[in-house]
Amino acid sequence: LIxxxxxxxxxxxxxxxxxxxxxxxxxxxxxxxxxxxxxxxxPFDAAAAKSSAQLISTMSTLPxxxxxxxxxxxxxxxxxxxxxxxxxxKALQERLIGETGKLVNAAxxxxxxxxxxxxxxxxxxxCHDKYRDI
Ligand code: ASC
Numbered sequence: 001l002i003x004x005x006x007x008x009x010x011x012x013x014x015x016x017x018x019x020x021x022x023x024x025x026x027x028x029x030x031x032x033x034x035x036x037x038x039x040x041x042x043p044f045d046a047a048a049a050k051s052s053a054q055l056i057s058t059m060s061t062l063p064x065x066x067x068x069x070x071x072x073x074x075x076x077x078x079x080x081x082x083x084x085x086x087x088x089x090k091a092l093q094e095r096l097i098g099e100t101g102k103l104v105n106a107a108x109x110x111x112x113x114x115x116x117x118x119x120x121x122x123x124x125x126x127c128h129d130k131y132r133d134i
Contacts, residue, residue: 013071020066027059031121034103037110038117049107053100056120060100064093079133092127099123 010016030052036042037049067089072078082089099120106116128134 007068010066010068010071013068014074016066016068016071017074017076020063023059023062023066027056030056030059031117031124034107034113034117035121038114044110044113046108049113050104053103053107057097057100057104060097064090077133078131080131082131085130089127089131092123092130096120096123096127 007016010019033042033052034049034056037044067082069083072081099116100123103113103116103120106112
């Protein structure tokens with residue numbers, strides 16, 4: 001047996017784009033729910049917050065294998081060439097995964113949720129500023 005390259009998991013570049021955008025869409029939806037609680041637009045609900053945080057943490061590991069070389073066309077919304085800046089792109093992924101991991105415990109109280117939603121959103125933004133073309 002040999003290791004299967006990530007690209008082999010996606011028949012076409014557009015399948016890889018759809019996969020990573022799907023994972024990021026789920027994350028964005030649940031970040032929106034947490035942000036609404038953090039801002040006081042919705043009442044704080046510790047169980048719902050923990051559920052969203054766990055989903056975000058799990059989903060944060062998924063998009064990256066789908067950044068297969070050549071998947072920057074169509075509606076991919078990629079800029080800044082993450083493939084040429086692979087170490088930097090990887091560091092930003094790891095920052096996000098670390099911050100979303102902290103979000104799970106932080107979801108237990110409104111104060112800690114507020115702080116960690118801020119730190120997580122900053123990790124989202126740091127990568128978008130460099131590599132997301134919107
Ligand atoms: C979100 C979301 C993003 C990021 C970004 C952070 O909740 O959908 O794309 O946070 O807005 O600046």
